[in-house]
Amino acid sequence: MRNLKYLFRNSIVFLIFSVLQIFSLSIFFKSQTYQHLSFLNSTSGLSNTVLGWQYAYKRYFNLEGENQKIKKNYLALLQKSPQSFIKISAFETRIEDTLYKQEYAYIAGNVLRSTTHKSDNYITANIGKKQGVKRGMGVINHDGLVGYVYEVSNHYCLIKSLLSQNINIDVALDSGQFGFLKWFGKNPKYIQVSGIPNDTELKKGIALRTRGTGGIFPRGILVGKVHTFNFAEGESNWDIQLKPSVDFRSIKSVYVVKHLNKQELDDLESRIE
Amino acid sequence: MITFFKYLIFFLAIILVQSFVFDNLVLPMGIVVMFYLIFILNLPFNMNKILLLLLAFGIGLSIDGINDTYGLHTSSVVFMAYMRDKVFKFFEPVSGFYENKSLSHDSIPLFWYVKSFGSLILLFSVWFYFMSVFRISGFWFTLQKALLSSITTFFIIFIIQILLRRKGSKDEK
Numbered sequence A: 001m002r003n004l005k006y007l008f009r010n011s012i013v014f015l016i017f018s019v020l021q022i023f024s025l026s027i028f029f030k031s032q033t034y035q036h037l038s039f040l041n042s043t044s045g046l047s048n049t050v051l052g053w054q055y056a057y058k059r060y061f062n063l064e065g066e067n068q069k070i071k072k073n074y075l076a077l078l079q080k081s082p083q084s085f086i087k088i089s090a091f092e093t094r095i096e097d098t099l100y101k102q103e104y105a106y107i108a109g110n111v112l113r114s115t116t117h118k119s120d121n122y123i124t125a126n127i128g129k130k131q132g133v134k135r136g137m138g139v140i141n142h143d144g145l146v147g148y149v150y151e152v153s154n155h156y157c158l159i160k161s162l163l164s165q166n167i168n169i170d171v172a173l174d175s176g177q178f179g180f181l182k183w184f185g186k187n188p189k190y191i192q193v194s195g196i197p198n199d200t201e202l203k204k205g206i207a208l209r210t211r212g213t214g215g216i217f218p219r220g221i222l223v224g225k226v227h228t229f230n231f232a233e234g235e236s237n238w239d240i241q242l243k244p245s246v247d248f249r250s251i252k253s254v255y256v257v258k259h260l261n262k263q264e265l266d267d268l269e270s271r272i273e
Numbered sequence B: 001m002i003t004f005f006k007y008l009i010f011f012l013a014i015i016l017v018q019s020f021v022f023d024n025l026v027l028p029m030g031i032v033v034m035f036y037l038i039f040i041l042n043l044p045f046n047m048n049k050i051l052l053l054l055l056a057f058g059i060g061l062s063i064d065g066i067n068d069t070y071g072l073h074t075s076s077v078v079f080m081a082y083m084r085d086k087v088f089k090f091f092e093p094v095s096g097f098y099e100n101k102s103l104s105h106d107s108i109p110l111f112w113y114v115k116s117f118g119s120l121i122l123l124f125s126v127w128f129y130f131m132s133v134f135r136i137s138g139f140w141f142t143l144q145k146a147l148l149s150s151i152t153t154f155f156i157i158f159i160i161q162i163l164l165r166r167k168g169s170k171d172e173k
Helices: A002-032 A045-061 A064-080 A262-269 B002-020 B037-041 B049-067 B072-090 B110-133 B139-172
Strands: A085-087 A100-102 A104-114 A120-125 A138-141 A144-152 A157-164 A170-173 A178-182 A191-194 A207-210 A222-231 A238-244 A253-259
Touching: A002 B049, A002 B072, A045 A104, A045 B002, A064 A104, A064 A253, A120 A144, A120 A253, A178 A238, A253 A262, B002 B037, B002 B049, B037 B049, B037 B072, B037 B110, B037 B139, B049 B072, B072 B110, B110 B139
Parallel strands: A144 A222
Antiparallel strands: A085 A100, A104 A120, A104 A253, A120 A157, A138 A144, A138 A253, A144 A157, A170 A178, A170 A207, A178 A191, A191 A238, A207 A222, A222 A238
């Protein structure tokens, strides 16, 4: 009888252990796929209070006011620059001033926290649904491409940075050849690009920019510069190491890209079967 | 009741220290100092195992919430709490230590401390890093990361423990 009691007691500990394990691991593996969890991340409740404090004490180290001013000026310029506009008519391009219509708008935010050491890295920013941020929007900053919005709450958003496995954003050379970004979780200083054929001429320092398909990013946003390139084993592609133009370890501000005609674009593309 | 509040304050303080100080330390190779493990390691020896698991679950969820790791810390720290009893028993000195109430107070043999705490932190790190990549390729890289991370964590916990203990004994005099 005593043995039985002992056995029962031991197995109940193991049972509770298993239940807790299954619960936490299932959340973890669910988060690995592109599935959205609205709890247990830094966009929710308690933890963004903590993040708010963290931000408040950290920003003494930044020249906050100066930063804001520069950002405002930059945004004003960006909204006027040609890459934010789309031509109304393909035929009448002579008087360019009145023939462009704005296609992209930008929402500025500050970074509350960012990581570079995990196998999927996220950035938390202090803009959310109230500012018009939605899931899947692209994110850039004044240095170049940052990532895309993974999760939004009312006042905060979680950005999946380029330092994530399966990020798969398409990037192009100025000559038009395009490839995809990959990251294997090893070195936060370099990202990999695959899919660019190895008969393309490359040089160290050549810039790769966004291709602008899918209406997530404008065309021509700087992603990074080629650091090294080798023949990929068993493929006719280059294996490129890219140095991202954004320094993810010291990132302070981000701009979320809003495509003004996104709905229209999606509706049209959804007709392909 | 007093011990309850003592541990509650300890719990909150550790979460704050972890998120304000150690999460902001950028070390090479993506090593993170898991300072908050000191809480689970320092709970009384003969504590109820179920309560221990639940406490580990609580602290893991709080750290996950702040870090966007979605259950990774929770899973690893619950695993460590489950193994805690077994490891302590495995390394138990002949004279036994069950008379001591908690680890943060006097007269724990240093060698025993290094063996049992070290192996618990190592178990945590191995579980943590292998779950976070969840593949065999890059095995040595991940193992290296887990080893380095547990060594750093161990030394930081060790140093802080020595500092805290010395202060405590001064107060008693």
